[in-house]
Amino acid sequence: MRLSAFAIATCVAFQLVGCALSSAPSAPAIRWLSMPALQASLAGTPPMAVGFDIDDTVLFSSPCFYAGQQKYSPGSEAYLHNPAFWQALNGGCDRYSIPKQSARALIALHQQRGDRIYFITGRPHTDHEQLTALLARTFAISNMQPVVFNSGPEKTRFIHDRHLKIYYGDADSDITSAREAGARPVRVMRAANSTYQPLPVNGALGEEVLEHSTY
Ligand SMILES: [Mg+2]
Numbered sequence: 001m002r003l004s005a006f007a008i009a010t011c012v013a014f015q016l017v018g019c020a021l022s023s024a025p026s027a028p029a030i031r032w033l034s035m036p037a038l039q040a041s042l043a044g045t046p047p048m049a050v051g052f053d054i055d056d057t058v059l060f061s062s063p064c065f066y067a068g069q070q071k072y073s074p075g076s077e078a079y080l081h082n083p084a085f086w087q088a089l090n091g092g093c094d095r096y097s098i099p100k101q102s103a104r105a106l107i108a109l110h111q112q113r114g115d116r117i118y119f120i121t122g123r124p125h126t127d128h129e130q131l132t133a134l135l136a137r138t139f140a141i142s143n144m145q146p147v148v149f150n151s152g153p154e155k156t157r158f159i160h161d162r163h164l165k166i167y168y169g170d171a172d173s174d175i176t177s178a179r180e181a182g183a184r185p186v187r188v189m190r191a192a193n194s195t196y197q198p199l200p201v202n203g204a205l206g207e208e209v210l211e212h213s214t215y
Pocket of ligand 1: 053054056057171
């Protein structure tokens, strides 16, 4: 009798556990995208226009943002509202930004296909920007287009107007802008030690996430 009561109690306990497990919210599986899979998905398609976000997508630019914070507003985010910071950032600081290896591979793939490459950044426009020349040099881009300084995260109009077929970015706004413009969004992962926190949740919007793209 005692044994059977124990058995029943055990059974109930397991059922509760089972119930708890089954009712736990299950995160949707991330749609990982490898470079070979990306290449295969583009096979047979004619040359196209594609776009890239800059900060944390093609450049690990946190060194410049950190330096800017130290110089203009130690301990606060006020430097992000200081035109002098943006002037210095766009005006050549990116020689200290670390190019991402994943971006080199993506850009090489698209150039091999003959695709036209655009860069769109949420940074504000400043006079005498050096970013266009620096990116062209760093990533050996032929037929370089001027960087688009968007002064904000909303990039839908540009992606739409330039008929970009793929848009790569690390922020949720990159993914949503691409989607609204009818482009294929691909998430490039932001490095965990980026100054831009909190980190986005990769794959949270159901988008493809590029493997090994934190660096
Ligand atoms: Mg970014």
